[in-house]
Amino acid sequence: MLINGKVRQSCSALIDTYAPNEGDMVTLEPMTKFPVIRDLWVDRERVFAALERVRAWVPIDGTYDLGPGPKESPDAQATHYVLSTCMSCGCCLEACPQFNLEEDKSKWDTSFIGAHAISQARLFNGHDTGATLKGERLDALMAPGGVSDCGNAQNCVKVCPKGIPLTESIAAIGRAVTIHGLTSFFRR
Numbered sequence: 001m002l003i004n005g006k007v008r009q010s011c012s013a014l015i016d017t018y019a020p021n022e023g024d025m026v027t028l029e030p031m032t033k034f035p036v037i038r039d040l041w042v043d044r045e046r047v048f049a050a051l052e053r054v055r056a057w058v059p060i061d062g063t064y065d066l067g068p069g070p071k072e073s074p075d076a077q078a079t080h081y082v083l084s085t086c087m088s089c090g091c092c093l094e095a096c097p098q099f100n101l102e103e104d105k106s107k108w109d110t111s112f113i114g115a116h117a118i119s120q121a122r123l124f125n126g127h128d129t130g131a132t133l134k135g136e137r138l139d140a141l142m143a144p145g146g147v148s149d150c151g152n153a154q155n156c157v158k159v160c161p162k163g164i165p166l167t168e169s170i171a172a173i174g175r176a177v178t179i180h181g182l183t184s185f186f187r188r
């Protein structure tokens with residue numbers, strides 16, 4: 001929600017910080033980039049729709065025991081761990097000037113996908129099994145509303161409650177999309 005006009009996690013906002021003196025006012029408002037359901041409750045379905053656009057998951061070919069997965073190096077683990085802490089709160093989207101309230105679901109496929117989805121694409125592209133969908137993720141991120149719509153205002157990284165390096169992810173995906181675009185062009 002917005003607390004004194006700024007988006008953040010209400011559960012970790014201590015009242016002493018916001019109203020240290022008797023009579024201090026605290027203003028609570030719902031996020032503005034999502035449809036309000038009631039009071040401070042907003043509909044974040046679009047956050048999850050963006051994750052679907054980039055196929056933010058590890059594909060499996062069954063529910064039986066596949067045995068241990070591929071091993072990750074400690075360096076890769078260190079990079080990926082923080083990315084995996086995203087909780088789809090939507091704070092990065094609320095702060096982003098490129099992401100706007102869009103209640104018409106038919107427009108979601110071409111509206112800006114958001115920093116959270118770009119970062120999750122980086123996470124799953126870096127996973128050995130997840131990388132089998134890398135091409136599809138990069139196709140989605142090359143499409144309208146993809147990574148090139150980011151205006152690099154860097155508001156997202158300042159408000160992420162998990163400290164996820166979103167601008168690093170945007171830069172990494174920007175490079176990956178360029179390489180993917182060139183490779184696809186020469187394969188034709």
Ligand code: SF4
Pocket residue numbers: 095096097098099114115149150151152153154155156157166167170
């Ligand atoms: S860097 Fe990109 S994703 Fe982040 S707030 Fe700016 S425009 Fe939005």
Ligand code: SF4
Pocket residue numbers: 085086087088089090091092093115116119159160161162163164166
């Ligand atoms: S990237 Fe950060 S701000 Fe954005 S949805 Fe994930 S945890 Fe929330």
